[in-house]
Amino acid sequence: MNQDQPGAVGVAPVTLDDVATHAGVSRQTVSNVLNAPHRVREGTRERVEAAIARLGYQPNRAARALRAQASRMIGYRIEPVHEESLASIHDRFLHALADAGREADHHLLLFTADDPAGELAACARLFRTGGVDGFVLYGIDHGDARPAALLKVGAPFAVFGRTDSDSGHCWADVDNVAGVADAVDHLIERGHRRVGFVGWPEGSGVGDRRAEGWRAALEEHGLLADCQRLDAQTHDTIAAGAAAGAKLLDLSDPPTAIVTVTDTLAVGVMRAAQGRGRVIGEDLAVVGFDDTPTARVLGLSSVRQPIEEVGRVIVEMLLARLPGVPHQPQTAAGPEGRLLRPSLVARGSSAAPYPSSST
Amino acid sequence: MNQDQPGAVGVAPVTLDDVATHAGVSRQTVSNVLNAPHRVREGTRERVEAAIARLGYQPNRAARALRAQASRMIGYRIEPVHEESLASIHDRFLHALADAGREADHHLLLFTADDPAGELAACARLFRTGGVDGFVLYGIDHGDARPAALLKVGAPFAVFGRTDSDSGHCWADVDNVAGVADAVDHLIERGHRRVGFVGWPEGSGVGDRRAEGWRAALEEHGLLADCQRLDAQTHDTIAAGAAAGAKLLDLSDPPTAIVTVTDTLAVGVMRAAQGRGRVIGEDLAVVGFDDTPTARVLGLSSVRQPIEEVGRVIVEMLLARLPGVPHQPQTAAGPEGRLLRPSLVARGSSAAPYPSSST
Numbered sequence: 029m030n031q032d033q034p035g036a037v038g039v040a041p042v043t044l045d046d047v048a049t050h051a052g053v054s055r056q057t058v059s060n061v062l063n064a065p066h067r068v069r070e071g072t073r074e075r076v077e078a079a080i081a082r083l084g085y086q087p088n089r090a091a092r093a094l095r096a097q098a099s100r101m102i103g104y105r106i107e108p109v110h111e112e113s114l115a116s117i118h119d120r121f122l123h124a125l126a127d128a129g130r131e132a133d134h135h136l137l138l139f140t141a142d143d144p145a146g147e148l149a150a151c152a153r154l155f156r157t158g159g160v161d162g163f164v165l166y167g168i169d170h171g172d173a174r175p176a177a178l179l180k181v182g183a184p185f186a187v188f189g190r191t192d193s194d195s196g197h198c199w200a201d202v203d204n205v206a207g208v209a210d211a212v213d214h215l216i217e218r219g220h221r222r223v224g225f226v227g228w229p230e231g232s233g234v235g236d237r238r239a240e241g242w243r244a245a246l247e248e249h250g251l252l253a254d255c256q257r258l259d260a261q262t263h264d265t266i267a268a269g270a271a272a273g274a275k276l277l278d279l280s281d282p283p284t285a286i287v288t289v290t291d292t293l294a295v296g297v298m299r300a301a302q303g304r305g306r307v308i309g310e311d312l313a314v315v316g317f318d319d320t321p322t323a324r325v326l327g328l329s330s331v332r333q334p335i336e337e338v339g340r341v342i343v344e345m346l347l348a349r350l351p352g353v354p355h356q357p358q359t360a361a362g363p364e365g366r367l368l369r370p371s372l373v374a375r376g377s378s379a380a381p382y383p384s385s386s387t
Numbered sequence: 388m389n390q391d392q393p394g395a396v397g398v399a400p401v402t403l404d405d406v407a408t409h410a411g412v413s414r415q416t417v418s419n420v421l422n423a424p425h426r427v428r429e430g431t432r433e434r435v436e437a438a439i440a441r442l443g444y445q446p447n448r449a450a451r452a453l454r455a456q457a458s459r460m461i462g463y464r465i466e467p468v469h470e471e472s473l474a475s476i477h478d479r480f481l482h483a484l485a486d487a488g489r490e491a492d493h494h495l496l497l498f499t500a501d502d503p504a505g506e507l508a509a510c511a512r513l514f515r516t517g518g519v520d521g522f523v524l525y526g527i528d529h530g531d532a533r534p535a536a537l538l539k540v541g542a543p544f545a546v547f548g549r550t551d552s553d554s555g556h557c558w559a560d561v562d563n564v565a566g567v568a569d570a571v572d573h574l575i576e577r578g579h580r581r582v583g584f585v586g587w588p589e590g591s592g593v594g595d596r597r598a599e600g601w602r603a604a605l606e607e608h609g610l611l612a613d614c615q616r617l618d619a620q621t622h623d624t625i626a627a628g629a630a631a632g633a634k635l636l637d638l639s640d641p642p643t644a645i646v647t648v649t650d651t652l653a654v655g656v657m658r659a660a661q662g663r664g665r666v667i668g669e670d671l672a673v674v675g676f677d678d679t680p681t682a683r684v685l686g687l688s689s690v691r692q693p694i695e696e697v698g699r700v701i702v703e704m705l706l707a708r709l710p711g712v713p714h715q716p717q718t719a720a721g722p723e724g725r726l727l728r729p730s731l732v733a734r735g736s737s738a739a740p741y742p743s744s745s746t
Contacts, residue, residue, distance in 0.1 A: 061512075062512065062516065065508065065509075065512065073508070077508070077511065077512075080515065081515075085515075086515065086516070086517070088453065088516060088517045089452075089458065089516040089517045089518040090449040090450075090452035090453040090458065090517055091449075091453055092516075093448075093449035093452075094447065094449040094450055094453065099448065099449060101496070106481055106482050106485050107482070108482055109478045109479050109482060118478050119468045119477050119478055120468050122465055122481065122497065123465050123466070123467055123468065123499065125497075126465050126497040126498060126499045127499040130498065130499055135496050135497060135498055135518070136496070136497040136498075137460070137494050137495070137496060137497075138481065138484075138485040138494060138495040138496075138497060139485060139489065139494055139495075140482065140485045140486040140489055149424065149432070149436070150424075152436065153420075153421065153424065153436075156439060156440075156444075157421065157447060157448040157451075158447045158448045158449055159448040159494070266684065295684050320680070321679070321680070321681055322680055322681045322684050325625065325654050325681050325685070326684070
């Protein structure tokens, strides 16, 4: 097995010191250009890079990984896009993850898998072979088997979302209760007294927490008894949202405002209302969740997740638990959880005061 | 410098042969489980993985990378999401890239950069340090400096899109001329004779080719002289699309159908038409480009890019040019270009025959 550095055949290998001497800078500066280039002024960086190119210096990442027993890679399974959903927060999340690792010279390693079992097998293989130092898991929910399985493998990881028992690992999540409660507060402020909710079937952590936000806000305003029967549960497609919206709108005493668990369902509710001759924002207020591009186009108010912050926090939590991350004050101990507050983006679908309150 | 394999301190390191003996399989099967697990039946894979875990075998990826002088990583810069655009083809493209490398045990390494210069600096560093074996470039257009710069660095790469001179490198692109021509054909088939176009300002390869598709199809049908002045050029926002749509609709002899260079501009055109009391799909036909989730919600006909195929083709072209990719029949020589045909998704915004043709 030949583990010599590439370029070392027959001649003495070029060293970091050679580059430093040639560029007229310190050893540390060369190291910074390689590992934390944003810390080096552009002129200096260019001089060092020219010296690296000229001398043919090869600070091989694999050799460094072997020495440090760290690949500086974070593994992440990218899931296929679900065509039925309007949500495209994945793009924003991936950019945030990749960007958060940049400062510490860590990169994101993307892989695909057919299902959660395939994901776990790929994780175990990547970790055991030193391909990654840890993982970020996406789309965690109640009953998810992945955290326990990764703990068993011994791989560091942090997750976006919560299972029913989060004690053993790091997580960050959006405060779904607060997000929907904010939407309900906003509608009540506009004069609505009958606020409905279209959610998912019980059993998903995300869906249950959003429904809880609706219930909690109504209770706080003393309106829960009036609105108790104004909710419907269905799966996440526009057609299902339209059916659920129709059910609520056809009640003898229908809601004047409806909050939904996703923009996808909100679009369905809007469709049902428009099919009944109602003008959105005047006869019926609607608020969705996710602030998708479609919400902007339709003037749909929506709860926006702080995805960029979630990505940054998750990577910070993970890096703090990896050995050998440079400029890390100290390795953090034990798991940690962080709940981040979403924000309501109010648009035409809910902005106007409800007529009965202004008379 | 200690380049011993992890786990080799004080005891003889566990070898591939030990694992094979313990699991009762061949050396090649163990290697397949590590490098091409999809080729191994599940029961066998589990047995081998159990043996790996039990013996603590560490087939270190960094050691393998040093031996093979190949990291099995493909570098890709992920760009921030532009909030004004409705297009979310990035998700689909990234999944396709990651998935295409899977068979050959190559993974995608994501990084971020502030601008194209920062991207090039990051590419040079990743390649020189052996962090990646090659790159995929996204969003290439006329005058893009990245291909020439990467050729200079000596890094293998393949790009999505075309510059003005594509002779030196591998590329795959969507046939934008054919895509828009298909949309125009479809509208003419429905009875339209005055077909307008809202595009981007001249100078972008993508925008110019889509405009060319409009012109070429009209010419083929002998309608170019009639439609010559029915085009407008603007930047890619909904508001700009509405202004351009208004300009065309307020002509003394306005178009009865409008094709746009993106769904974003199509939404603007629809807004302008609706503001003038026109019913989309009856008084005015509209066809966009990108088949975004918003197009599905609005019933907007749109040209769909074969993004999954683009991603697969690009990775295949790149892998065929990397040294040391397993199961590769032979290393391909010289650059190659592939043009892939998009498909029209016809919806309510253009499905009905134009009234004047049915009378």
